[in-house]
Amino acid sequence: MTANLNLRDKERNILSKVKTEDDFNKQYNKIVSDRAGQNPPYLAREIKDIFDNLFPKTGADD
Numbered sequence: 001m002t003a004n005l006n007l008r009d010k011e012r013n014i015l016s017k018v019k020t021e022d023d024f025n026k027q028y029n030k031i032v033s034d035r036a037g038q039n040p041p042y043l044a045r046e047i048k049d050i051f052d053n054l055f056p057k058t059g060a061d062d
Helices: 009-016 021-034 041-054
Strands: none
Touching: 009 021, 009 041, 021 041
């Protein structure tokens, strides 16, 4: 049986409101932990999209 591990609205709202990358990473780790360590590609992409919108990289610090 395949469980649906899409990002929940509550989790999306929490991630969207964080102020620092460190806080974002803490919330990300909590989300993955709540899913028993499961982090399928579609979940990771959804979270990465939120991260990229909150903390855009200019390429100067890559």
